[in-house]
Amino acid sequence: MKINFLKRFAILAFVTVVLYCCTPSREKIFESSYFGKFIEIPLNQISPQGWLKQYLEIQKKGLTGYLDEYEYPYNRMPWAHKTIDSIKMVWWPWEQSAYLIDGQIRSGYLLQDTFLLRKAKTQIDFTINNPDSTGYLGPEHMKNKPTEVFWAHVPFMRAVMAEYEVTRNPKILTALTNHYLKNNFDLCEEREQINIENMLWLYGHTNNKAILEKAISIYKCFNKDKFATEPMAEKSLSDTTLPVHVHGVTFNEIAKLGAIIYLYTGEKKYLDVSVNAFKKLDKFYMMADGVNTSAEFLETPVHSLRCHETCDISDFTWSNGYLLMATGNPMYADKIEKAMFNAAPGAVSDDFRAVQYFSSTNQVIVAKNSNQNQYYKGGGDMAFSPLWWTECCSGNINRAMPNFIGRMWMKTADNGIVATMFGPSQLKTTIGDNNDEIIIEEKTNYPFDGKIVFKFQMKNNVSFRFGYRIPEWCNKFDVQFNASVINSTNKEYNWIVQEFKNGDSLVIRLNENVKVVKYPDNGYYIQRGALVYSLDIKEDWQHDTTYFRHNKKWPTYNVYSASEWNYALTLNKLETENEIKVITKQWSGFPWISENAPIEIYVPARSLKGWDIVGSKTIIRDDYKDKNIEVKGDFQITPPIPDKNFIDKNIYGKTVMIKLIPYGCAKLRITIFPGE
Numbered sequence: 001m002k003i004n005f006l007k008r009f010a011i012l013a014f015v016t017v018v019l020y021c022c023t024p025s026r027e028k029i030f031e032s033s034y035f036g037k038f039i040e041i042p043l044n045q046i047s048p049q050g051w052l053k054q055y056l057e058i059q060k061k062g063l064t065g066y067l068d069e070y071e072y073p074y075n076r077m078p079w080a081h082k083t084i085d086s087i088k089m090v091w092w093p094w095e096q097s098a099y100l101i102d103g104q105i106r107s108g109y110l111l112q113d114t115f116l117l118r119k120a121k122t123q124i125d126f127t128i129n130n131p132d133s134t135g136y137l138g139p140e141h142m143k144n145k146p147t148e149v150f151w152a153h154v155p156f157m158r159a160v161m162a163e164y165e166v167t168r169n170p171k172i173l174t175a176l177t178n179h180y181l182k183n184n185f186d187l188c189e190e191r192e193q194i195n196i197e198n199m200l201w202l203y204g205h206t207n208n209k210a211i212l213e214k215a216i217s218i219y220k221c222f223n224k225d226k227f228a229t230e231p232m233a234e235k236s237l238s239d240t241t242l243p244v245h246v247h248g249v250t251f252n253e254i255a256k257l258g259a260i261i262y263l264y265t266g267e268k269k270y271l272d273v274s275v276n277a278f279k280k281l282d283k284f285y286m287m288a289d290g291v292n293t294s295a296e297f298l299e300t301p302v303h304s305l306r307c308h309e310t311c312d313i314s315d316f317t318w319s320n321g322y323l324l325m326a327t328g329n330p331m332y333a334d335k336i337e338k339a340m341f342n343a344a345p346g347a348v349s350d351d352f353r354a355v356q357y358f359s360s361t362n363q364v365i366v367a368k369n370s371n372q373n374q375y376y377k378g379g380g381d382m383a384f385s386p387l388w389w390t391e392c393c394s395g396n397i398n399r400a401m402p403n404f405i406g407r408m409w410m411k412t413a414d415n416g417i418v419a420t421m422f423g424p425s426q427l428k429t430t431i432g433d434n435n436d437e438i439i440i441e442e443k444t445n446y447p448f449d450g451k452i453v454f455k456f457q458m459k460n461n462v463s464f465r466f467g468y469r470i471p472e473w474c475n476k477f478d479v480q481f482n483a484s485v486i487n488s489t490n491k492e493y494n495w496i497v498q499e500f501k502n503g504d505s506l507v508i509r510l511n512e513n514v515k516v517v518k519y520p521d522n523g524y525y526i527q528r529g530a531l532v533y534s535l536d537i538k539e540d541w542q543h544d545t546t547y548f549r550h551n552k553k554w555p556t557y558n559v560y561s562a563s564e565w566n567y568a569l570t571l572n573k574l575e576t577e578n579e580i581k582v583i584t585k586q587w588s589g590f591p592w593i594s595e596n597a598p599i600e601i602y603v604p605a606r607s608l609k610g611w612d613i614v615g616s617k618t619i620i621r622d623d624y625k626d627k628n629i630e631v632k633g634d635f636q637i638t639p640p641i642p643d644k645n646f647i648d649k650n651i652y653g654k655t656v657m658i659k660l661i662p663y664g665c666a667k668l669r670i671t672i673f674p675g676e
Contacts, residue, residue: 029411031207035266037328038410038418041429042165043109048405050424050445054590055345055401056107060116062352063386064103064398068119070554071387074100074395079123079156082130082140091142091149096391097123098156099314103398105159109166110405124163127156128175135178143183151191154253157198162406164205176202181210188221194253200264212264219257219270236277241284241300248294249311249392251277256319259326271326278323278335281316288361288517288525288532288671289346289663290338291316295358295373303521304641304672305372307358307382310347310393313339314400321407324420330469330492333421334530337471340404341447342532345592345664348397354384354557355397361525361663361671364537364565364638365613367558368544371637377621378635380547384667385556387549409440418467418493419454422446432462438500440466447530448591448598448662449584450474450510458502465497468508473529476511514580514601516571523641523672524569526601526660528582533601533660534669536594538563561668566612567605568647568674570655579604581657597661605658608674609650614639641674651676 029039048056059065068074073093076084079101101120108116127137138156142149157176164172180199187195196215203211236255255277262271284300285292287308293299295307317336324332347359356366358373358381368380375381387394408421409429417431419442427440439457446452454468470477470491479486481496482505488494496506512529519525526533540562547556573579581602589596614637621631642650663671 030204032204032212032264033266034204034263034413036263036325036413038325038412038420040165040325040407041409041411041427043106043162043402043406044112044166045427045429046110046406046409047112047426047428048110048424049426049442051591052401052405052423052425053111055592056111056405058350058352058590059103059107059398059401060111060113063355063394064100064107064352065116065119067100067386067394067398068097071549073097073391074387077123078139080126084139090145091152092391094139094142094152095155096395098152098154098159099392099395100398102155102159102162103395103402105162106399106402106406109162110402120159121163124160128160128172131175131178135175135182137175137179148189148192150185150187150195154191154194154198157195161198161201173202173206177206177208177211180214181208186221187218190222191250191253193218193222194257196257197260200260203264216261216265219261236273236280238280242280242298244297246298247296248292248298248309249296249315251281251298252292252312252315252319255281256322259322262326263322274323275327278320287343288519288527289343289359290335290340290532291343295375297375301520304362304519304523305360305638307360307373308343310355310357310359311396313343313347314396314403317344317400318403321403324407325410328493331472333469334472336404336407337421337447337530338532340400341530342663344397344400344404346666346669349384349557349667350590350593353554354386355388355394356384357381357388357390357393360638361534361669362638362641363669364561365559365636366668367560367636368546369633369635374620374622376623378616378619378631378633378637379621380544380556380558383544383547383556383558384541385544385547385549386554412465412467414465416465416467416495418469420469422452422469431464434460434462436460436462438462445587445591445598448587450477450512450529452508452510454506454508456500456502456504456506458500461499461501463499465495466500466506467493467495468506469493471510471530473513473515473527474510475513478509480507481505514582516569516574519641519672521641521672522644522675524571524574524675525671525673526580526603528599528601531599532663532671534663534666534671535565535567535673536597536600536659536661537561537565537666537668537670539594539668559668564607565668565670566608567658567670568608568611568651568676570604570606571675573604573655574675579657592662592664594661594665594667597665599662601660602657603660604655605673606651606655606676607653608642608647609652610646611639611642611650611674613637641672647674647676 078094104116105120199215258270258273281292291308293306294309294312317339320332320335347356366382371379371381409427425442441455444452514528540560541557544556544558550556583600591598616635
């Protein structure tokens, strides 16, 4: 009996092995071990539709498509040259240009647009095809320079990573391996260590343990086991605010590194650092539009006049994407959506040809004399311009929307599919044990509408699991699969595990309830679903011909209020929410323009006398190098939220219903209101 059992077991094992070996394997995404919950999908498998496609097409006609034909440093195409004698700065122009290249290559693949792809590939191909004798990639002058120069490689390598995910060109892996392993770069300084991000992506595709070991040694080198510098592990793990003058962009970039190391090692101690770092941003630094304060430094306490650099929109959402992949926690998807549906469109002009350097929840004037931050206070840093004296934001904003679209769809470690975030789009990929081709179309006007419809198309029935998220803000929802109700109270990622067939349909309806949210400086703002709402202010856009980079084709704008904005919310009526009226308009045109806003919210308010723009002939500003210097001029600054005493004395007139529109539609804004 024992012999028969062993024979049967041996035969069964043999048959199992044969079946396993002869069965077509699932799509292999990584060569190394991967410990994350979700995995990115190549961009050419995702097609934006509806307003998302419109957004990228407008980007193409604006900064994304033509910034490199406009001004320095973008018009020098620095990654297409080994040397450029006339560029004096060691690394700055290469960083700025890399942002644009990354936005171009990702938008190009999402739109299948040869114009954008050609522009990006010109610089990517030159660099990959022209290493020096040691394998080093990039401009010659950077190679032996001290500190921070190799940070410029990080945003450029992101573009290279996107290119490889689509083309699978083996030359890219060889070139990056030689660059990182044949050169003894220190990479322990500040943002230079963020090369860990690119190195671990490379390890994921090559399983070269030397790359993993070098990346972890860099992380430990920066933290020096005693965590003695700014945005490092020890301070990220604490429950207190960060030291003063921590650079916001740098924090967003560095804080994610622990999550990336976790993806490839499974060691939770690294993930804990990143998770707590972003909890710290939520607790001490988060603005109503979904992005942390940062002008240029993380600033606390939060109030209605705080700003963030536009770079932070791209970097905050990009970093949270890694935490989403590592943990599968829908909280990170909620954060990304809030930033992308509010802060991102709110910081750029309707034609995507001008961008703010600093952007705020409350800004009733954005002009050459209106910067409301201590950093260069009274300057033009909040106006709309195609290019600022610090050129980074004009390049970095091109990354925001394509990065969001590229991470709306992901796969799971067991080859399932998850709609991590929502928006009109189509996914065309392979799935299941036989790599069957399927198409999933997502029909929706989200975030302007809570109805989301997924349509499944395929030749053969295929078994897999499909995930969808219920956002944290949603208090009520219903889900139907092929007209059958799915009962669930789980406000996370829900899963359908079954054999799918052509024509299957999943319909999700999310209740986008209105919330009145209290702000730290005794102000209040209105949120409905993923959208924050701002007062609809009539805007007067005037060309600023005094700005040194102004020209007729690429104008800089000063924007002034041309309607009343001095209102306080009538809170006793708002509390019942009976007085809040939501008007859904017929869909017409690009939704992120004030006159096209698909949703309007009317709330009760009264006028507030004396709450006006603050005029001054002298201000105290911090220009970082010379702290707190006195500057004279003609300054016009958005006022802070007044205290209750002021409100009680100056509120007047009858209650009126004021119109609010989505934050991203309003370039002048009162988002945080006083309340009577």
